[in-house]
Amino acid sequence: EAQVTQNPRYLITVTGKKLTVTCSQNMNHEYMSWYRQDPGLGLRQIYYSMNVEVTDKGDVPEGYKVSRKEKRNFPLILESPSPNQTSLYFCASSQGLSRGTEAFFGQGTRLTVV
């Protein structure tokens, strides 16, 4: 089954404690991205990756890091989480928007930073 898998689904952490949210896709997609979803603000892109070792900032990259060492994986790293990073996070993958193709989203990770 074609899917994007995020882990964990739920996470409560304390301010300043480094965390990683994993994302894996099994569709051999080139393009992967991370979004955060906040009430009233919709989906905002954090980072995206066009292929292995190629990443770039989205609209709200501050406080986040990413890496793309393998095509299937695109982890999101919060080195020093703060309460304003409490949000619902989604990873997405697609073959590439250059052909207007569908983006497949994971189930989401609800992060709470206290």
Added chain:
Amino acid sequence: QQQVKQSPQSLIVQKGGISIINCAYENTAFDYFPWYQQFPGKGPALLIAIRPDVSEKKEGRFTISFNKSAKQFSLHIMDSQPGDSATYFCAASTTGAGSYQLTFGKGTKLSVIP
């Protein structure tokens, strides 16, 4: 700077009625306009998409109307059903080389009441 403006923020429609969600964009380079549907606890999923070379696209009960001169597009859900209750996001992207960003509207929460 919000590049895709979506309205209304929430919508209540009776079963069998027509749901209409509107979006407006600013960037004339956008040439791919998808709509995503999100159920509670799930990631967004592609519902229907349109390119600006057509003014309308219909898939079942869902229709996108596109007005290039006004830079507006809308989603119409005919014969709305309780199962259509979800959050709907419009989005826009360019499809040229190197275009890897989907810009989302803020979302519309649709509730279809029996």
